[in-house]
Amino acid sequence: xxxxxxxxxxxxxxxxxxxxxxxxxxxxxxxxxxxxxxxxxxxxxxxxxxxxxxxxxxxxxxxxxxxxxxxxxxxxxxxxxxxxxxxxxxxxxxxxxxxxxxxxxxxxxxxxxxxxxxxxxxxxxxxxxxxxxxxxxxxxxxxxxxxxxxxxxxxxxxxxxxxxxxxxxxxxxxxxxxxxxxxxxxxxxxxxxxxxxxxxxxxxxxxxxxxxxxxxxxxxxxxxxxxxxxxxxxxxxxxxxxx
Amino acid sequence: xxxxxxxxxxxxxxxxxxxxxxxxxxxxxxxxxxxxxxxxxxxxxxxxxxxxxxxxxxxxxxxxxxxxxxxxxxxxxxxxxxxxxxxxxxxxxxxxxxxxxxxxxxxxxxxxxxxxxxxxxxxxxxxxxxxxxxxxxxxxxxxxxxxxxxxxxxxxxxxxxxxxxxxxxxxxxxxxxxxxxxxxxxxxxxxxxxxxxxxxxxxxxxxxxxxxxxxxxxxxxxxxxxxxxxxxxxxxxxxxxxx
DNA sequence: GATAGGCTGATTTTCGAAAAAATCAAACCA
DNA sequence: TGGTTTGATTTTTTCGAAAATCAGCCTATC
Numbered sequence: 236x237x238x239x240x241x242x243x244x245x246x247x248x249x250x251x252x253x254x255x256x257x258x259x260x261x262x263x264x265x266x267x268x269x270x271x272x273x274x275x276x277x278x279x280x281x282x283x284x285x286x287x288x289x290x291x292x293x294x295x296x297x298x299x300x301x302x303x304x305x306x307x308x309x310x311x312x313x314x315x316x317x318x319x320x321x322x323x324x325x326x327x328x329x330x331x332x333x334x335x336x337x338x339x340x341x342x343x344x345x346x347x348x349x350x351x352x353x354x355x356x357x358x359x360x361x362x363x364x365x366x367x368x369x370x371x372x373x374x375x376x377x378x379x380x381x382x383x384x385x386x387x388x389x390x391x392x393x394x395x396x397x398x399x400x401x402x403x404x405x406x407x408x409x410x411x412x413x414x415x416x417x418x419x420x421x422x423x424x425x426x427x428x429x430x431x432x433x434x435x436x437x438x439x440x441x442x443x444x445x446x447x448x449x450x451x452x453x454x455x456x457x458x459x460x461x462x463x464x465x466x467x468x469x470x471x472x473x474x475x476x477x478x
Numbered sequence: 479x480x481x482x483x484x485x486x487x488x489x490x491x492x493x494x495x496x497x498x499x500x501x502x503x504x505x506x507x508x509x510x511x512x513x514x515x516x517x518x519x520x521x522x523x524x525x526x527x528x529x530x531x532x533x534x535x536x537x538x539x540x541x542x543x544x545x546x547x548x549x550x551x552x553x554x555x556x557x558x559x560x561x562x563x564x565x566x567x568x569x570x571x572x573x574x575x576x577x578x579x580x581x582x583x584x585x586x587x588x589x590x591x592x593x594x595x596x597x598x599x600x601x602x603x604x605x606x607x608x609x610x611x612x613x614x615x616x617x618x619x620x621x622x623x624x625x626x627x628x629x630x631x632x633x634x635x636x637x638x639x640x641x642x643x644x645x646x647x648x649x650x651x652x653x654x655x656x657x658x659x660x661x662x663x664x665x666x667x668x669x670x671x672x673x674x675x676x677x678x679x680x681x682x683x684x685x686x687x688x689x690x691x692x693x694x695x696x697x698x699x700x701x702x703x704x705x706x707x708x709x710x711x712x713x714x715x716x717x718x719x720x721x
Numbered sequence: 722g723a724t725a726g727g728c729t730g731a732t733t734t735t736c737g738a739a740a741a742a743a744t745c746a747a748a749c750c751a
Numbered sequence: 752t753g754g755t756t757t758g759a760t761t762t763t764t765t766c767g768a769a770a771a772t773c774a775g776c777c778t779a780t781c
């Protein structure tokens with residue numbers, strides 16, 4: 236009957252790390268925003284040192300930037316960063332996919348089909364606004380992960396995961412501005428089919444196009460949002476804006 | 479005339495991070511070793527929280543492993559890890575090289591020649607034991623970095639750097655056991671020449687062989703060292719071993 | 722004799738106060 | 752006026768004591 240806020244022997248710092256990462260990825264903490272300790276301390280209900288520990292890890296993950304003696308800032312977004320991210324992601328995802336297709340067994344295939352199904356059902360249930368849902372974002376991530384789960388290289392998988400998470404911020408930004416969406420569900424289905432058919436070149440081609448098209452969409456629809464993030468980084472207090 | 483222990487406004491935690499990373503890479507902190515706070519606190523002369531912050535970043539870099547509620551451990555080494563590392567490094571280094579050769583300008587070429595020269599001269603001066611030198615390790619790292627410095631992708635370069643550092647632990651381990659070394663200086667010269675000749679396929683081929691041969695050497699000469707790192711991780715106190 | 726439960730000492734984790742550093746603004750001089 | 756210094760205020764960084772947790776050991780009980 237004992238309450239269990241923390242799932243398993245998880246450290247408080249690790250818990251804050253998870254929550255904070257989620258908040259950055261979902262843009263609840265906006266790109267370029269200054270992270271003041273006093274505010275964060277309330278927000279996450281932990282002490283300075285614990286916060287600092289979580290922030291430090293996020294720095295190493297590239298989601299937060301530390302400016303020596305000047306505190307922390309949410310990693311800003313920019314078209315250059317997005318393009319570079321896309322470039323590296325294409326390289327890494329293609330390789331992961333080739334490896335996974337080579338090594339995957341029946342269980343791996345089954346997991347893919349299951350993950351697709353879960354994502355697809357929620358998509359149907361949510362209707363045309365599915366991409367705004369936090370829950371769908373999670374299932375979408377799970378689906379993409381399932382495709383490469385059989386990739387036998389832990390290092391490559393870890394790199395892939397970090398890149399995927401960073402890209403999520405951009406996906407999210409675009410989804411707020413879009414009017415009509417390309418038939419993404421069809422794309423996902425095609426990718427899945429080619430993977431299960433063990434067609435490496437086709438699967439690679441499709442995943443590459445999938446990533447690149449998302450990027451183009453983001454730049455077209457939300458690119459104007461992050462041309463001048465400098466302003467955000469040195470953002471003035473509210474009362475100044477009100478004058 | 480004011481003393482400057484810390485180069486620029488560098489935070490104490492960042493300083494400890496650097497020193498600790500160097501100590502792990504150079505194996506002054508042995509793979510698999512338990513990192514007790516009391517000991518580290520003396521060693522680096524900082525407080526718990528500051529230590530914890532540095533350790534947290536190293537966790538995100540993959541050089542340290544955090545076991546929830548049970549402290550930190552230097553990331554162990556293993557043949558599996560080395561093989562995986564090698565695989566990913568080949569992929570990444572090849573790509574970096576292609577990109578650098580495409581984008582590099584005259585200054586880039588000059589830097590490569592300079593870096594090679596520095597490494598080569600120290601090598602000559604140190605004689606057959608050059609590879610044990612900390613200083614040579616640094617220049618060797620600088621040379622390899624100079625080759626890919628013109629790679630226009632910050633993300634790829636950062637990934638490369640982290641992988642390179644992790645690989646250094648293995649290079650170091652092998653160098654303690656080797657009796658005779660392959661003509662590495664010739665290899666480096668050939669790689670440099672092919673890069674400056676802008677011969678992408680040849681440069682990629684050479685760098686791949688360079689990496690793979692190092693790995694084979696490590697496994698052959700030092701592989702027996704890290705078959706059972708479990709033992710180290712749960713190391714018994716000295717007095718037990720003496721019984 | 723084996724196992725669960727509880728104690729004890731060692732180790733990790735968290736906390737908020739205190740020190741250090743940066744920022745902002747008013748006062749000052751050229 | 753323009754630029755620098757000074758001092759008060761805010762914000763970050765560091766510290767070590769206190770709380771929480773773990774590992775080993777002992778005991779009670781079946």
